[in-house]
Amino acid sequence: MLHPEYRNIPMAVGGSEEKRHGIILAKNDLAKTFHIKTGESLRDAKRKCPDLYVVHPDYDAYTYYTEKIKDIYRKYTDRVESFGLDEAWIDLSGSQKLFGDGIELAKAIQDEVFETFGITVSMGVSFNKVFSKLGSDLFKHKGFIVIEPETYQDLLWPLPIEDLLMVGSRTKVHLNEMKIFTIGDLARCDCIALQKRFGVMGGLLWRYANGYDQSEVHLVGYTRAPKSIGNSKTVVKDIHSMAQLKEVFRVLSESIAARLRNQNLKARSISIWLRTTELKGKGRQCKFEQYTDLARDILDAALSLAAKLWDGDLPLRSVGIQVSELSQTECYDQLDLFSAPNNRSRQRKMEKVVYEIRERYGYDACRMASGQVDGALADFDPLGLLHQVHPVGVLEGPIGR
Amino acid sequence: MRLFKYYVDVVTLIFRDGSLKPMFVCWDHRHYKIDKVITVRETYSKAGGCGICYTCRMGNQQRNLFWERNRWFLESEVYLPGMEEKPQPPSLKGQ
Secondary structure (H helix, E strand, C coil): CCCHHHHHCCEEEECCCCCCCCEEEEECHHHHCCCCCCCCEHHHHHHHCCCCEEECCCHHHHHHHHHHHHHHHHHHCCCEEECCCCCEEECCHHHHHHHCCHHHHHHHHHHHHHHHHCCCCCEEEECCHHHHHHHHHHCCCCCEEEECCCCHHHHHCCCEHHHCCCCCHHHHHHHHHCCCCEHHHHHHCCHHHHHHHHCHHHHHHHHHHHCCCCCCCCCCCCCCCCCEEEEEEEEEEEECCHHHHHHHHHHHHHHHHHHHHHCCCEEEEEEEEEEECCCCEEEEEEEEEEEECCHHHHHHHHHHHHHHHCCCCCCEEEEEEEEEEEECCCCCCCCCCCCCCCHHHHHHHHHHHHHHHHHHHCHHHCCCHHHHCCCCCCCCCCCCCCCCCCCCCCCCCCCCC | CCCEEEEEEEEEEECCCCCEEEEEEEECCEEEECCEEEEEEEEECCCCCEEEEEEEEECCEEEEEEEECCEEEEEECCCCCCCCCCCCCCCCCCC
8 A cells, every 4th residue: 555566566565584584464355376475484485486575574564554554444443353463343233223235335344444644454344253254264355245044055165174263273173073164064063072182172163153252242342351462573693502592582571560560460480481593483381480570580490491392403593481270369478487578679660660761761771681791682672662752751740838 | 636645733723622723734843824724524535544634624635634634734736755654663552
């Protein structure tokens, strides 16, 4: 939309090769004809199509325009639920008295988006969320399909099983083993057998295939509480030693701890994920001794996990930390027999101050000296505070006499 | 006919309600007075980009001036080499 001239050449959006983010994130139709796939390296893509034009992603513009498009949806209903950044479910059943027939209204919304932004959106209109998502994926470029209770069997049941929501590549293999190849096969098979094979997911998939999904579209502003918080990083150069890993983990754990504290959460378990230069990933998890929101605890646990998982044989290319089992309830710090009673509260206070300094004056205002030894490795800011310098208010609270 | 877009400096009057009125387009050290804003609507440009489109009359010429997020661009059928926007460097967000 911003550069219509790219429509006539094979073009892809890809990260920076120098920063080792060089993978294909999205591609246009001409690039698709060269069998370029999302997620493959830029080098492989260039091999397939030497004339491929690669542009860098503009995340700010992407989020800005997707939100503006959702603003159009929100004009017609208060039930708009985002599914990722660029997809959304819209419930128009309550808007029909005001704006007319739902199908006509959906078409009008599609036209309005195109006229305002020059962007085509494909729509699937149906009686439940699963089928509308499926319908929207059927026809690209301003595609429009209405799936009604009378027609869904003819339209959707012949489709391959992987088109159904929640069926990924692994589930597909398992379903194929059960001689289930289409959505119709799934709908007609025995629900009990599916439940035995896949547990609760089996019943869910069977209900999805039969159109029994009754989940509602959430109201605008609805947010789901997070189940885990994590940060990962593909480092600019390989990690060869534990000392280097510690510096990267320090930045990641500080970011995770700050995010936990900002949401008044504490975590009970931690998992780490390491990816070697051979692009093989491995992970491990453990529990903290108590619920925590301290970067120090996260870093210590992550390092002890890494020591068990990695012996430095292969250099690391990307690493990640994730904490889960989050709790928002007031969890008091468990006292320790051998350390000062206010040890943890002082540490928390210190970490908060460091975060506040960074929030006000930018990430560079306060860095660990140890991070400067190998500057390039730990020179990143997962919280995005690197270039944020907020003006500081002079007055706080009422003016005293 | 192919259209091209050029980001330009515009002297703008901002009203109390937040609406904008472009007054002069500044181009190559010259100011071009906008005599009349004919229509205002939210739409996209065939030259790329979208925003609030102000169809303006400048002398005997009619041009579309777009308010795109936080800056102005002018739509024109004239191609001026070197005046187009340069490709953006990779974003530093999250680095």
